[in-house]
Amino acid sequence: MNILILGGTQFVGRHIVEAFVDSGHAVTVLTRGKSKDELPEAVERLQGDRNEGKAGLRALTGREWDACVDVSGYTPRQVRASAEELRGHVGRYVFVSTVSVYAEPERHPVREDDPLSPPAAEDVTEVSGQTYGPLKVTCENIVRELYGDHCTVLRPQIVAGPFDHTARYPYWVDRAARGGQVLAPGDGSDFLQVIDARDLARFTVKVVEDGIDGVFNLAGPRIGWADFMTVLGVSEPVWVDAKTLETNGLGFKELPVYIPAGGEQSGLMDVDNARAVAAGLTLSDPAVTTRETREWSRNADLNYALTPEREREILASLGG
Known part of the structure; x- marks a missing residue:
């Protein structure tokens, strides 16, 4: 064609x-x-x-x-x-x-x-x-x-995936790759769903x-944030509640793709894909998306709103 x-x-x-x-x-x-x-x-x-x-x-x-x-x-x-x-x-x-x-x-x-x-x-x-x-x-x-x-x-x-210059999903794969304690939004029970x-x-x-x-x-597989941290390979997530996030000026820009459950946008992390799946949509395992995004992003020189220095400051203030 x-x-x-x-x-x-x-x-x-x-x-x-x-x-x-x-x-x-x-x-x-x-x-x-x-x-x-x-x-x-x-x-x-x-x-x-x-x-x-x-x-x-x-x-x-x-x-x-x-x-x-x-x-x-x-x-x-x-x-x-x-x-x-x-x-x-x-x-x-x-x-x-x-x-x-x-x-x-x-x-x-x-x-x-x-x-x-x-x-x-x-x-x-x-x-x-x-x-x-x-x-x-x-x-x-x-x-x-x-x-x-x-x-x-x-x-x-x-x-999500390779070539994503929006620097949303890549933030998490790049942050996980640095290791150490990772500032993680919520308590792990919120949901993540990307395509x-x-x-x-x-x-x-x-x-x-x-x-x-x-x-x-x-829409792709819907997984909990605790599971997402595991997929990323994060061994030391430091969960930070909504009030503390707000106090420190951390929102969607700094912690991209995070939408808290129960919020006014929360349905966007609960999108029904049944019609597309019935028509032939096939979905990648989140681990594949994570791994292959990182293979690309390691050399993409992306800039993120939440810098390592600022993250360390916040974690230190929390006793992390």
């Missing part, structure tokens, strides 16, 4: 490109040409910018593909430009959305039919913590409006190859 991927040079997009290439498909990417490109040589590169509307998509004119995978659509302006330009020229439009579209993220578990946030206006272009979910809702609506039964919407959780980027990529290939319509949550 001939596959067009909007984006594709970074993290999730890169894994999706490689999964299609590994499955024997011909892949074309459309990017702005501003990110480092380490994609396979066989991939066709086109350059364009959806922020410029139709004018920014001239490279697509007169071309046809069996499917388009939209990895980089964050605003309605971007998604409407590509969805309208490609209508009638691609057999399927696969839109990579997010579990942040859900209006009630405290639900347990979060399912595809749960209420969504009110959609953002189509002229909103600023992507922030407040607008990210509503913007994705509007983008999903645009894709469904234009493609009907010939579209697939994927709603991944926090994505390995390779699992997401394989499922994307499957929905295209099999022509699978619909909306799918993409």
Whole structure:
């Protein structure tokens, strides 16, 4: 099959490109040409910018593909430009959305039919913590409006794995690798649930190859934080309660991917993946995700909000 991927040079997009290439498909990417490109040589590169509307998509004119995978659509302006330009020229439009579209993220578990946030206006272009979910809702609506039964919407959780320059999941594998006492949030009974980027990529290939319509949550195994520390190889976790975390200014930025159970976002660590599993989603063992993320991150030179010095200060103040 001939596959067009909007984006594709970074993290999730890169894994999706490689999964299609590994499955024997011909892949074309459309990017702005501003990110480092380490994609396979066989991939066709086109350059364009959806922020410029139709004018920014001239490279697509007169071309046809069996499917388009939209990895980089964050605003309605971007998604409407590509969805309208490609209508009638691609057999399927696969839109990579997010579990942040859900209006009630405290639900347990979060399912595809749960209420969504009110959609953002189509002229909103600023992507922030407040607008990210509503913007994705509007983008999903645009894709469904234009493609009907010939579209697939994927709603991944926090994505983990090699090439993750967001420095969220890699914080924990890199911190574990340093050894010693590790500041661990909560008491070990909270939950962690992420999706390995390779699992997401394989499922994307499957929905295209099999022509699978619909909306799918993409979530990995749900494990307790105590188990996560064991998977990481942490032998000396120092569990720190919510009040102490707050007192020391430690939140999601400093302790990424930690969402306490019972909090207003806690359902996002309890995402139901049954629909996707029934459609063919396969999941990596958390130990594999951890190990292979570390193999990449050891040379990635990532920067983290919680420095070793600050962590030591906090642990010392706790008597750790």
